[in-house]
Amino acid sequence: MKKAVLYINQFFAGVGGETEADFEPEIREGLVGPALELDKQLQNAEVTHTVICGDNFIGSNQEEAVKRILEGLEGIEFDIFFAGPAFQAGRYGSACGFICRAVREKFGVETVSSMHVENPGVLMFKKELYIAEGGHIAAKMRKDIKKMANIGDKLLAGETMLRAEAEEFFPRGIRHQFWPEEAKPAAIRAVEMLKKKLAGEEYQTELPIPKSDRVEIAKPVVDLSKARIALMNTGGIVPVDNPDKIQSASATRWGKYDISGMDHLESGVFKTIHAGFDPAAADADPNVIMPIDVMRAFEKEGKIGELYKDFYSTVGTGTTEAEARRMAQEIVVHMKEAQVDAVLMVST
Amino acid sequence: MKLEIGNFHVKDVCFGTETSFSNGTLIIDKQAAIDYIKEDEHITTCDIQIAKPGESIRIVPVKEAIEPRCRVNADHPLFPGVTGEVHPVGEGRTHALKGCSVLAVGEHWGSFGDGLIDMSGEGAKYSLFSSLINICLVADTDEEFERHEQQKKNRALRWGAHRLAEYLGNAVKELQPDDIEEYELGAITKRSAEVNALPSVVYVLQGQSQMEEDGYNDLVYGWDMNNYLPTLMHPNEIIDGAVISGSFMPCSSKWSTYDFQNNPTIKELYKEHGKSINFLGVIMSNLNVSLEQKERSAVYVAQIAKSLGADGAVLAEEGYGNPDADFIACFVALEDAGVKTVGVTNECTGRDGQSQPLVALDEKANAIVSCGNVSQLIRLPAMERVIGELEALSRDGLSGGWSGDEILGSSVKEDGSIIMENNAMFCGDQVSGWSPKTMTEF
Known part of the structure; x- marks a missing residue:
């Protein structure tokens, strides 16, 4: 047994x-x-x-x-x-x-x-x-x-x-073909569905399109030269020892890393743990994903008021929308406390 | 326009001394048929083999399927612009040998769009053609320029099969059919008040035409559909030889010429015409490469549907992946034009079933009939006999086969068993309307 x-x-x-x-x-x-x-x-x-x-x-x-x-x-x-x-x-x-x-x-x-x-x-x-x-x-x-x-x-x-x-379990996002017991040819299914759609009756699509959950685009920052900007990425840039143990795919964890006093991210000190792309370029120069170097230059030029002291990181590949939403909600609390005005979100 | 298709139900096919049809048996004078095929000097070796439902036979690489037919009251070619000059079709009498098909099979060499058919066992359910008696034209050609190319035009073989289908069809030209199907659809502006009061419907076909070079795409009256804008056609033209299949696209997504000749959705719309719908006709569209071309075709389709006053549309695509963008663009354009649309397609959800089903999605595509997952892995035992060459599945770049995989090995095993993706099942997803399959969550 x-x-x-x-x-x-x-x-x-x-x-x-x-x-x-x-x-x-x-x-x-x-x-x-x-x-x-x-x-x-x-x-x-x-x-x-x-x-x-x-x-x-x-x-x-x-x-x-x-x-x-x-x-x-x-x-x-x-x-x-x-x-x-x-x-x-x-x-x-x-x-x-x-x-x-x-x-x-x-x-x-x-x-x-x-x-x-x-x-x-x-x-x-x-x-x-x-x-x-x-x-x-x-x-x-x-x-x-x-x-x-x-x-x-x-x-x-x-x-x-x-x-x-x-x-009777919740669909797991795994779709495969199958042969229903009462097999009805696609032609008949299509014409039946059309007749219902034309008559305004209920019908069931065989391929439900997920509702796109769009977030409204935020209003522009009024004065960038006074704004505190934070950097955030789903490209998996972390200190080389990955202290928060962020997963390389299907991430459920995120981290924030202090960049006070750094004018760029050093290769060998930071790297990517993202499993969804060739890491060579990002490992050689983590700034290609987290552009601390450019943001510091903007800061010096007075284009932006200030680069916030922490950047935020997680991994996007395979990560579910639900997990992403939860992580974002957690991160937003920190940013609000730190009075961040705007975020530059970098994907890969 | 009125078309009569006189059906001759073929119960058996065998070889004999004279090509003829009697009592349900089609007899083929093999040597005469081969001689006729070999009139095309590009055919270098040629054989005809017969595969019947239930036999332990695997056929691969299959390039095309055609229902043998002939025209009765005219000497016009069966496929205008292909096997002869351009003449209008869709009117008059055509005779058809039902229950069988002519297959173009590579003696050795396969290509990207070729498929596999198992005549019995577990594999039989993946293709409609396992239920037909297949008259296989197995040949090799002198087309050296593409012998080792993954993409092949397969012109000599495909044209050979078209000619053989016509040659065999001619055996019943003078005979009385078992039954006659009538397809009559009058001019759109000349219909009765009762018919006009019904919701009017168009059928939009997106034929495969994504190859920029001539010779690979579906042809309409012999014209390459890559250089083409959507056109209103009479459904009778589609089922009477105006369109032939191409030689590109993973095979399960393809529509063979047989599929055009017997398009089940056209037949279903005919059945409902005058009862629940007013069937206006077919908008023959295409599938394109650049975004601008995709959008242009969608604009044309929607405009034609709107100008005709269509209330509804059935929209079907001959392909997956990139063509999904054409499919969704057309779907959205029709809905935006106020035409209530039902799409018919297959999906590519990956071997694990977890990928986005179509490359492009839109919430307006809210009514879809789904016919299968192209990337489903299929394992099948060996068959006693192979028509063609089994190695083609692994060697020649068929869309659902491979020569080596770190975990799965080669598609073709030493004992003759195979592992492949649904992609290479011959016209397996049957989006033209046969498909008994659907998709669901597991």
Whole structure:
């Protein structure tokens, strides 16, 4: 019999509610809370352990929590990892996502969670793990667990080609061709769709075009010669030891680096860790991506008031829109505090 | 304009002493047919082989497919401007041998736009042509200038297959067909009030024409569609030989001449004409290289549709990648002109399925029928017999094959099994309307 592990928060483990949300990670042998139902529903594996962690604890000590849980799992044999269901609870959803991501990376097993469509964890993690379409409140527990178990059973049986719509998990951004059971030629599908479109009736496109989420262009800076300008890039320019451990692709981390007293970025002191292009030019001269040299010249000429002391960095390749948005929101807080007037955003 | 297609349903094809058709069997005088093909001195070696559905046969490299036909009440060529002089088509009587096709197959050499057909097993589902009896013209030519080029015009082989299709079609010229299909669509301004009251619809075809040099692109009445502006055509012209397929574009995205002759979307629009729609006709457009050309064609298509008073359009592209820009530009131009549009295309989401499906996207393209992923990896076991040369798949730069890959190795394995991308399935994505496939999230 294959083995499964479930991650839940302090509330569903029966430890307590908000007052106990600082509960530190713990791995218990056997079934706690929702694990009982999951074990009952799951056909192709038995649930052997339950991981419990407070939502606050992982929220404010994410790396530490993930590290401790991964260490705890090292001695345990398991073939699949579950987390949740997290319903509409945002912190719980994110926690499930972070743990699943880390478990998948380290142990190479499939991971399954369940969240309500409005849980922010869906946008953040749907491409990385199977997230069953869950209810918004805990009353849906049994139903949600059933869906998680169904997905888990198929994965355990080696049926990897699951269709999102049929299996009721959030599309992972993986599109492939398939032959529907009632095959209808494209000609008939096209004419039927057109008739509906002409009649103003509802129809379903077979290729949904993602809504472009455009940001309005900001008003021009009134007087550049008085403005404090910050530099920012998605080209992965970091100090050579990459102190913030920004990933080379699909980044979830960002860093800010002090350039006080530097009139350019020195090769060998800074480099790129971006995996999406040939790094030779940027390693030889990091200013081609982060133009500190030119900005310092502008500063001297009085074209700009001041170059802000830190530049900001992350990696754009493979990074999801959701992660990019989150990182930007975090960075903006710093910039506002530092009274930055404008940002020069450099891509690659 | 009224066209009658007299159908002769072919149940079997075999070789015999006289090319003839009786009781569902097409008999081919092989030597006479070969002699006829070899009237073209560019054909150096030539054979005809037959592949039937269910047989353990793999055909590669396939360059073209044609339904054998003949014209009954005129001595005009089957493909005007290609197998003879330019004459109007789409009117009168044409006889067709149904259930079979003539394939142009390289005896050795393949090229970028060539494809593969498996007549049985798992691979059969990837091509419509596995369901037909294929009369394979397997030949080599003296076209030394392109023998080792990845892009080939394949002129001698393709023209040979067109001529063979006409030669075989002539066997039923004087016979009574099993049944007759009628395609009649009157002049646009002379239709009844009832028909005029229905939503009017155009079918926009973007034929492949992206090669700047002559000899690779789809031809309309023999004219290279690269040097071309969108034109209103009668649907009967399309299904009666006015258009032939080209020799460029990854194969699963291509429309063979057979696909034009039997375009299922035209047939579906005909079926609805007078009932739920008023089918105005076909706007034959093209696919281009430069952005200005793409936009110019889109402007023309939208203008023609608007001038005709079209309420709706079905828009189909013969290609993926760069042509997606033409497809989306045309889609947007039609929508902006107030023409409600449904697009038909395939996608390129990569082997992992995670890439952006089309090169260009626009929110106005809100109704699309999707026919497949060109880059899906396909593994297939060996077949007992190969028509053509299996090595062509890995050696000659077919769009879905490769000679070496760090992880996957060569497309062709020693035991005759293969690994390839859907790209090289012969006219596999069937965007002209057959496709039973769609795309979904996994």
